[in-house]
Amino acid sequence: MKPETLENPTLKKQPVVFTPETLLEHWQGHRRVSRRVLEVFPEDKLFTYSIGGMRTYAMLTMEMIRLAVPGLQGAVTGKWANMDDLFGEKAPTPPTTKKELLELWDKSTDMINQLWTQMRPQRFQEEEAAFGMFMGTITSSLFYLIDNEIHHRGQGYVYLRSLGIEPPAFWDRN
Numbered sequence: 001m002k003p004e005t006l007e008n009p010t011l012k013k014q015p016v017v018f019t020p021e022t023l024l025e026h027w028q029g030h031r032r033v034s035r036r037v038l039e040v041f042p043e044d045k046l047f048t049y050s051i052g053g054m055r056t057y058a059m060l061t062m063e064m065i066r067l068a069v070p071g072l073q074g075a076v077t078g079k080w081a082n083m084d085d086l087f088g089e090k091a092p093t094p095p096t097t098k099k100e101l102l103e104l105w106d107k108s109t110d111m112i113n114q115l116w117t118q119m120r121p122q123r124f125q126e127e128e129a130a131f132g133m134f135m136g137t138i139t140s141s142l143f144y145l146i147d148n149e150i151h152h153r154g155q156g157y158v159y160l161r162s163l164g165i166e167p168p169a170f171w172d173r174n
Contacts, residue, residue: 020124024116027146029173031109034064034149036168037156038105043098049159057159060152061101062094065108071130071145072115075123075138080131 018026038046038061047058054060074080095101123138130141157167 020116020119020121023142024113027142028109028112030146030149030153031105031112032173033168033170034061034153034156035102035105035109037153037160038098038102040160040165040168041098041156042163042165045159045163046098046101047096049163051159051162054155057156058095058101060155061105064149064152065104067145067148069108069111069115071141072112074128074130075141076115076118078128080129082131 038057041057045057047056050056055063070081095104124142125137125139127135127137128141129135130144134141134144136144153170157170160167
């Protein structure tokens with residue numbers, strides 16, 4: 001079955017719920033909150049603290065980074081790299097300081113903004129297997145990237161509260 005595109009008359013009749021720019025701003029709003037969680041996380045706990053067998057917040061942050069740019073590259077180009085490839089290259093040595101992790105976060109945020117400008121509007125409705133495994137529309141893959149980040153940020157909130165630290169307001173996405 002051929003994926004439907006925006007040239008399909010049926011799709012043209014459907015109301016637009018959000019624009020690509022609105023979706024990017026929504027995602028980047030979540031990324032700003034996630035970055036603030038990372039900023040307030042105590043460095044001495046970032047790479048070691050765990051509850052109930054969950055991964056450390058540094059590991060969770062690396063997963064968010066490892067999915068975001070390769071996921072968006074796949075959405076834009078149709079070429080889905082291995083999740084261990086970052087920014088079109090093999091993943092560098094994982095950061096060992098909060099400063100390095102924040103720099104990597106910022107680099108991935110910049111790359112998301114750059115890649116987004118290359119997205120053809122019809123791609124959002126095309127179906128593909130993200131990372132060669134997860135079949136769905138490009139839109140559903142993008143929602144997964146956002147949902148995954150929110151999920152892991154929620155784990156970070158649990159960690160912060162257990163350490164006696166008030167997490168950033170989740171609704172303040174500025």
